[in-house]
Amino acid sequence: MKQLPPVCLILLLCSSFASAATVKITVTLSTAPEDKPVTAFTADTPKIYAIFKTEGVSPGTKIKAVLVAEDVGDAAPANTAVLDKTLDLNEDTTDGAFNFSKPNNGWPPGKYRVEFYANDTLATKAAFTIEGEKRTGSSKQAGATEPVPDKNELRAMTDASITTFGEAIKDKDFSGFYLDVAEVWQKQTTAEKLEEIFKDFYDKDIDLPAAIEGKEPVFDESAAINSDGVLVVQGHYPTAPNRIVFELKYVKEEDEWKLAGIKVNLKK
Secondary structure (H helix, E strand, O other), rough: OOOOOOOHHHHHHHEEEEEEEEEEEEEEEEEOOOOOOOEEEEEOOOEEEEEEEEEEEOOOOOEEEEEEEEEEEHHHOOOOEEEEEEEEOOOOOOOEEEEEEEOOOOOOOEEEEEEEEEOOOEEEEEEEEEOOOOOOOOOOOOOOOOOOOOOOHHHHHHHHHHHHHHHHHOOOHHHHHHHHHHHHHHOOOOHHHHHHHHHHHOOOOOOOHHHHOOOOEEEOOOOOOOOOOOOEEEEEOOOOOEEEEEEEEEEEEEOOOEEEEEEEEOOO
């Protein structure tokens, strides 16, 4: 067997040790980068920051943070990965930061954690709680006898859904939107998947909340509840130069209509 020259052997050994190196990550949670670390937040906390520092980063290292709703009652299934965010690092940092925005209706009370990965290898976890009483009990889906909301309620529901959707598009962050939707939809998707589905909107120069401000939705068809108990609302906003056309689906959970599907298009 042909022997490798000593220099080559040394290089191979160095490469082996480098690939086996472990990135260490230390994490603290707070309400802002300059605030003191905490592990309990209120439901109306605007953003939760995961501040981290690393040791052992080499060029091209990917650091990923995954927000997990560990136990939030019926607001989401247990251990739901709500959203993940990734940064590419070329060297160690002492002030890296990820942040997660408050859902439109506030953070559901319960237990959460943020998992940190270095090149897809779990490096550490940081647990926290949202204070308050968790919602319990099974979801109740509307039946055929459930009354259709009146027009004022339909307008309010539509405005809220389009606004929340538009804010998620503007922020390129569906974590809050995900926590607001119906449990039945949460079980079928994740915030990350929603981002992928609606990513085409990121390149459209449109601010949906601003576009519909002061305008009332026009319902092109009468809202109706189908045989599956799903309330279907269709219509458009008379915006220019393009109309904002929507189809929204809702289910009744815990006596509240919750968004279970959305389609939005821009049409002349």
